[in-house]
Amino acid sequence: MEQTTDNEARIRAAWQANGEPWTEAVRGGCIASRRQATDAAILSAVQALAPRSVLDIGCGEGWLARALAAKGIDVTGIDGSAELVAAARAAGGGTFHRVDYEHLGAPGGLPLAEPGSFDVAVCNFSLLGKASTASVIEAVPRWLAPKGYLVIQTLHPLACADGAYRDGWREGSWAGLGEGFGEPAPWYFRTFEGWSGLFGSADFVIEDLLEPRLPGTDTPASVLFVLSRKV
Template sequence: MSGPERDPEQAILQAWQCNAAPWTRAVRGAAIASRRLVTDAAILAAVARRRPRTAIDLGCGEGWLAHALARDGIAVLGIDAVPALVAAAEAGGPGRFRVLDYDAIAAGMLDERADVAVCNFSLLGGASVDALLRAMPRLLEPGGALVVQTLHPAAACGEQPYRDGWREGSWAGCGEGFAEAAPWYFRTFAGWLASFRAAGLQLIDLVEPLHPETARPASVIFTLGLCDQVLGAAAES
């Protein structure tokens, strides 16, 4: 008799807890070429376009993005579910940091608002991500925006069917020392837009950063606002 099937949402957290140290080394050692060449700068530019005074970095990891935003004069709170990553973030640069998972945020345990909430390659789950997205009205200041950078669906699909569903993860291109990779929930463009719509979010902008060597999309960046705010702004313009 086979054992119980593992919960992929829990497997994500377990994998990141096991791989916090090699991930921190990879990011701080600039070992990931796509980040070094395009995606790090792309998310910074997307956030800068909003000209925020305050930001919440959801799934902040070892803290590089929160540190960069803080050095630009933005008051940043970094949130992550993995204590070792939060400890690395606190030791590595400016900003406030807190250990909290997405389910806790969805349950209302984060009493903070910001001009921008940013998720940089940190929306890996299925139901947990949908719950986090539904929490955005409590996290954003009036006129605020959610900025999401994630794998480009067309590039990340590979040879598998183009439909929403769980996929096996990989640390390919991240360097050495990693244990088992986290699973992740693949979403098509339609899947992302449906999740945003269900959470009361409306697309403001979409950017597809191109890899300078391949001229193919390295990621996709969605900028979203609350539907009532976006519609109100459109009516006034």
């Protein structure tokens, strides 16, 4: 596949171009794995940490922010897609900003927030790139409270290895999500070893690892990491 910089640009372009059909797919309940397992899994994992404030990184059209706000949690959402941020703002439930991942770690990279403002940062299926994902992991500690957590839900490495269990770029697909989608975003596949190494580089340790399963099957719908910083 193409070089990392080209693929990162393709990711940004795909999400800028497909904000409307993605919003319709999420709000219309078109994604079976989300209905059956993964939405409930991320909500449960975040609520178990009893946060007062959450930073939703890659918030999309804002469904998670709205769900957490309904539980009395203060949520700030960020996303690189202006269209998705506009959809989130229109629906309410949090404060939303358009922020590119590579700017998150810079002073002032998160509007209207001070360093250490959040009890939990959450990335729910929102870490697709190679360099962009690394930049998020490196930046998150700036915004977490001293005993804060990072919660990541992503594709399960063993469920989508396709016989090639090694880190590397894969082509994406909108299959099964409905009509109206254009060019899909590529994504960077990571093994468990790859994820672990990335977390360790930012001094995160895995507090918990969950593997939500689809009902009536032994198939993992995702993997969910609950991370804290080394003391």
